[in-house]
């Protein structure tokens with residue numbers, strides 16, 4: 001007959017708990033080092049796709065959603081998300097070095113918090129004053145990222161007009177990937193980059209909409225397409241709007257709807273796209289649902 005299982009002592013000793021923590025830390029560190037060993041193969045695979053920026057925003061959005069969705073336990077989701085942001089961003093950096101250029105004109109503290117939370121401290125943070133200089137710095141680089149307030153720094157006017165055209169940077173992500181009211185780095189920001197092939201998420205399309213003058217047809221058409229006017233500013237004697245629309249609304253359809261509503265002189269041009277917005281409804285429970 002087998003012996004009855006040994007009863008565990010009533011309380012673990014501190015030394016035993018520390019030994020357990022050391023074992024777990026060693027496993028985690030070994031796993032991180034193993035993750036690093038895949039990098040050379042990733043670099044080769046991406047070089048075959050054309051190289052450039054290693055950031056894959058669509059993949060990252062899926063990873064961050066899956067992470068917060070499966071998270072359980074007492075470790076705050078903010079901490080888990082922060083740890084993975086640093087892992088993923090630093091792994092992107094070691095594939096192809098990049099800097100994050102940020103517009104500090106609306107205040108440096110929130111931008112810096114956001115950049116550090118989402119990209120860590122290994123990735124260089126380069127402050128600029130204004131959206132224009134950020135976009136210029138990204139345009140002059142091969143793989144750098146720009147970080148701009150999604151709500152817009154109005155001092156720059158219609159900065160999104162600089163994103164129009166075939167060889168200009170585009171908006172490729174909106175951060176945080178998973179939103180919640182008490183997010184520790186919750187400032188909504190757009191990430192601007194020279195887009196890499198097949199990396200973009202096209203759940204939400206972003207457009208620059210230019211019109212000679214304001215018309216009430218514009219918000220009516222935007223809301224009928226389930227879009228959103230994000231910002232507006234005077235431009236070249238008229239007005240420019242930054243508009244978000246669901247991925248099914250191509251530029252031609254948008255222009256056509258505007259024309260039918262009486263705004264035939266509206267020009268609609270793509271300026272980027274990003275993953276659908278996800279909101280974590282019950283912070284720390286791991287339960288989240290898409291924004292309605």
Ligand SMILES: C=C(O[C@@H]1C=C(C(=O)O)C=C[C@H]1O)C(=O)O
Nearest residue numbers: 054055056059060087088091092
């Ligand atoms: C590893 C990749 O490159 C980057 C780094 C990632 C990571 O470390 O998990 C994920 C997406 C990319 O931004 C990838 O494309 O899969």
